[in-house]
Amino acid sequence: MHHDETFPVSRRGVIAGGVASATLAAAPVAQAQTQDQVQGTTQPAPPTMPVTLKVNGRTTKLNVDTRTTLLDALRENLKLTGTKKGCDHGQCGACTVIVEGRRINSCLTLAVMHEGEEITTIEGLGTPEKLHAMQAAFVKHDGYQCGYCTPGQICSAVATLGEIKAGIPSHVTGDIAAQPSVTTDELRERMSGNICRCGAYSNIIDAIHDVAGTERTA
Structure with a gap:
């Protein structure tokens, strides 16, 4: 293979040069760290x-x-x-x-x-010996699989029924001046911020309907 004499640097030389440059660049940082250790300085404690x-x-x-x-x-x-x-x-x-x-x-x-x-x-909300109604409904309707999202789902479901009872509308409420109802569309919208990667959404909605004493609408 013909080598161009105008650029007589081998691949090994390029690599060695890069390592040397990186070492020189890191030297001031390492020196500063060493000086901090010698002087006994430490980072201030977080507030x-x-x-x-x-x-x-x-x-x-x-x-x-x-x-x-x-x-x-x-x-x-x-x-x-x-x-x-x-x-x-x-x-x-x-x-x-x-x-x-x-x-x-x-x-x-x-x-x-x-x-x-x-x-x-x-x-x-409840204990294994005395479950909250929503916790019991999740068990009854298999509103979970892996269970990782379940605590957040249950807290959100309890608050969702509280929001509806308080008359707080959602994006799917037809008349924002009227009292919202516990419908499947309302529950889906209000629970949409809680992700279940196992896909137990249908059972979660059934559990909330059970606690609310309402029927699934779709």
């Missing part, structure tokens, strides 16, 4: 803030990083792991809890924003 959370009827005082989400405070600080972390972006509904009677995605809100508010998680 924390006291917060009082009322969860499932129990008041707890915490001191948390101000960036801590309500979801992480429930799971990591209070060990209430029934509330699940799914997407952590407010897109799946697995972390749904009820705050002051309204359902929210606990991954999208900070713990320090809920000072003194009443928070209900799946653990606060």
Whole structure:
């Protein structure tokens, strides 16, 4: 093979040169890290803030990083792991809890924003010995498969019936000035923020109708 003498650099040489350049570029960073270690400097501690959370009827005082989400405070600080972390972006509904009677995605809100508010998680709705009516209906109608989304589904379902009872309209409510009804279309719309990757949607709707004492309309 003919080699062009005007560019007498081998492939091995190119690779060696690249490694040398990367090493030189990293040297100042490594030197700075070494100096920090010698001088004993450390990164400042993250800011924390006291917060009082009322969860499932129990008041707890915490001191948390101000960036801590309500979801992480429930799971990591209070060990209430029934509330699940799914997407952590407010897109799946697995972390749904009820705050002051309204359902929210606990991954999208900070713990320090809920000072003194009443928070209900799946653990606060019922126990294995004394199930909430919605929990019992999910069991009766097989409203779950893997079960990962189920806590959020149940909290959302309970709040959904509360919203309808309170007269809060949805995007499918025909007359927003009238009292909404517990119809299948209403339930599908209101529960649309809770994703079930197993596809148990039909059974979930049946369970909610059962609790509401209404019939499936479609």
